[in-house]
Amino acid sequence: MAGEVVLLDFWPSMFAMRVRIALAEKGIRYESKEEDLSNKSPLLLEMNPINKQIPVLIHNGKPVCESLIIVQYIDEVWNDKSPLLPSDPYQRAQARFWADFVDKKVSGAAKKVWSTKGEEQEAGKKEFLEALKTMEGELGDKPYFGGETFGYVDLSFITFYSWFHAYEVLGNINIEAECPKIITWAKRCMQKEAVAKTLPDQKKVYEFVVQLRKMFVSE
Amino acid sequence: MAEEVLVFGAWGSPFSRRVEMALKLKGIEYKYIEEDLTNKSPSLLKYNPVHKKIPVLVHNGKPVAESLVILEYIDETWKDHPILPKDPYERANARFWAKFIDEKCLSAIFKACWGACWGEEKEHEKAEIEHEKAVKEVSELLQFLENELKEKRYFGGETVGLLDIAANTIGYWLGVFEEASGVELLTREKFSKLCNWANEFVCVTAIKENLPPRDKLIAYFRNRFGAGNASK
Numbered sequence: 001m002a003g004e005v006v007l008l009d010f011w012p013s014m015f016a017m018r019v020r021i022a023l024a025e026k027g028i029r030y031e032s033k034e035e036d037l038s039n040k041s042p043l044l045l046e047m048n049p050i051n052k053q054i055p056v057l058i059h060n061g062k063p064v065c066e067s068l069i070i071v072q073y074i075d076e077v078w079n080d081k082s083p084l085l086p087s088d089p090y091q092r093a094q095a096r097f098w099a100d101f102v103d104k105k106v107s108g109a110a111k112k113v114w115s116t117k118g119e120e121q122e123a124g125k126k127e128f129l130e131a132l133k134t135m136e137g138e139l140g141d142k143p144y145f146g147g148e149t150f151g152y153v154d155l156s157f158i159t160f161y162s163w164f165h166a167y168e169v170l171g172n173i174n175i176e177a178e179c180p181k182i183i184t185w186a187k188r189c190m191q192k193e194a195v196a197k198t199l200p201d202q203k204k205v206y207e208f209v210v211q212l213r214k215m216f217v218s219e
Numbered sequence: 220m221a222e223e224v225l226v227f228g229a230w231g232s233p234f235s236r237r238v239e240m241a242l243k244l245k246g247i248e249y250k251y252i253e254e255d256l257t258n259k260s261p262s263l264l265k266y267n268p269v270h271k272k273i274p275v276l277v278h279n280g281k282p283v284a285e286s287l288v289i290l291e292y293i294d295e296t297w298k299d300h301p302i303l304p305k306d307p308y309e310r311a312n313a314r315f316w317a318k319f320i321d322e323k324c325l326s327a328i329f330k331a332c333w334g335a336c337w338g339e340e341k342e343h344e345k346a347e348i349e350h351e352k353a354v355k356e357v358s359e360l361l362q363f364l365e366n367e368l369k370e371k372r373y374f375g376g377e378t379v380g381l382l383d384i385a386a387n388t389i390g391y392w393l394g395v396f397e398e399a400s401g402v403e404l405l406t407r408e409k410f411s412k413l414c415n416w417a418n419e420f421v422c423v424t425a426i427k428e429n430l431p432p433r434d435k436l437i438a439y440f441r442n443r444f445g446a447g448n449a450s451k
Contacts, residue, residue: 050319050363064311066318076307089295093283100285101269134269 005030008044008056010037012208014107014159015067016055017198021155022071024194026078068099068156075152085152098138098145099156105131110160113171114209115216125171132179139185150192154185158195161186165202166209224249225277227263229256231436233388234286235274236429240384241290243425245297287317290381302381316367316374317385324360325388331357332400333444357404361413364389368412372419379423389413390420391430399440 007023009016009032023030035044035054047056047063057064057073064073075084085092109131112124135157139145145153164175164186176183189195224242226249228235242249254263254273266275266282276283276292283292294302303310331353364386368374374382383390393405394417407414420426 059308062308064308064315066315069311069314069318072314073307073311076310089292090278090281090283092295093288093292096288096291097283097285100288 003060004058006058007032008035008041008047008054008058009033010035010054011200012162012205013054014163017159017162017200018067018155019055019057019070019074020198021159021194022074022084024198025082025084025155026074027081028074028078068103071152071155084155086146095146095152098135098153101131101134102153102156102160106135106157106160110163110167113167113173114163114213117217117219121171125173128167128171129173129175129178132175132182136179136181139181143188144185150189150195154189158186158189159199161189162199162202162205163209166206169206170209170213223277223279225252225275226250227252227254227260227266227275227277228273229254230431231439232273233392236431237286237384237387238274238276238289238293239429240387240426241293241302241381243429244302244379244384245293245300247293247297287314287321287381287385290384294381300378302375302379302384304375304380313374313380313382316364316382319360319363320385320388324357324364327353327356327360328388328393328396328404331404332396332402354402354404358409361389361405361410365410365413368416370412373416379420379426383416383420384426386420387426390417390426392436395433395436396440399437400444 005023005028007016007019007030009020011034020032033041033043035041037054040052044054044056045052047058048054048065051065053065055065055067055070057070059073059077064070071084085095106128109124109127112120113128116124135145142148144150145157167173168175190199224247226235226238226242228238228251230253239249239251252260252262254260256273259271263273263275264271266277267273267284270284272284274284274286274289276289278292278296283289290302303313331350334350334353373379374386389405396402397404405413405417421430
């Protein structure tokens with residue numbers, strides 16, 4: 001079960017953060033190799049020749065790619081503690097559906113908020129807030145998306161919280177005003193050690209995104 | 220207690236056909252409801268309020284949406300004829316390639332067959348370059364799949380698995396797109412393994428019985444997307 005675990009990583013990536021939270025939840029020791037995405041390492045290109053993206057988990061020399069696929073892999077291999085997915089097939093299907101929603105709807109819209117301007121950005125902001133409101137609806141009165149305990153959907157979504165300050169400043173939006181329950185939920189998640197230790201400081205992320213935005217938008 | 224399984228789908232959709240293929244493989248009885256996607260039923264909107272799309276599987280009144288999520292649900296609920304391997308690494312691999320097909324292949328194939336996003340204006344010269352680029356991209360993507368198949372009979376090994384079902388877009392619909400648009404993509408000389416796999420795939424009973432009629436499908440795509448992007 002144990003063996004050698006290496007994570008090809010990038011500190012501001014909300015996708016890599018998902019894997020780091022999963023590894024922390026399971027108490028797995030691993031080596032994190034920080035990638036410079038403007039100068040990708042031969043190891044990254046070898047381990048993920050298709051997408052050439054992080055995160056990549058390398059377990060006993062064998063690569064697993066795509067953050068949610070990696071998280072499910074971790075859950076299945078290290079299945080003796082802290083289950084990330086529920087055990088009931090229907091609950092699992094719901095969890096997979098909502099994590100997929102984060103990837104399909106939240107992620108794309110979020111990117112538009114920080115990487116565009118003008119009309120495109122306005123459309124992106126609207127899309128992003130709508131997606132958050134849908135998540136809010138799904139959360140309802142539950143403490144976590146997973147119910148009483150932090151689970152797969154929480155893990156998939158909480159990593160975006162580290163980018164909220166960046167979205168708010170660059171997009172001129174107030175997420176707490178629009179989606180207060182999401183902020184309450186996020187702060188609850190931040191009480192967990194695995195989350196608090198994994199998510200980078202929002203200001204640090206903001207500075208990073210400001211630089212990144214220059215590559216996309218001329219201002 | 221009687222089990223009720225409903226599938227909301229569309230006759231030409233590879234995504235809803237995937238669900239039917241998996242149920243058929245496992246010998247699960249279900250009731251199929253054809254949706255008119257231009258006039259979605261109240262039931263569909265009730266069962267998939269988030270995306271309002273097919274397919275939706277409704278099992279004893281409880282809905283599951285998104286074809287790959289449904290396939291995993293089917294495999295976990297009905298244990299006969301498993302479609303995912305037991306080994307976690309192989310499972311991750313199957314999931315990776317299924318996602319690859321859905322996220323990368325389909326849009327690239329569409330672009331190669333019918334040009335840039337449907338409805339976009341395009342200048343003739345620009346269209347030529349875009350087309351060549353799109354064809355090259357599809358070729359690179361198919362090469363990845365060809366390499367992944369290796370010497371296996373199916374992506375799933377000796378029997379059809381989740382990845383084979385997810386690759387129904389490559390195994391059947393791609394041929395339809397090629398014929399409808401006149402653009403050749405899955406050539407035997409470059410992709411002999413994939414071609415052999417496609418031939419085997421469509422012969423499997425559970426698959427064969429769930430393929431929409433080819434001529435009807437070709438006509439539908441020609442009608443909807445135009446004559447296609449083949450260089451004259």
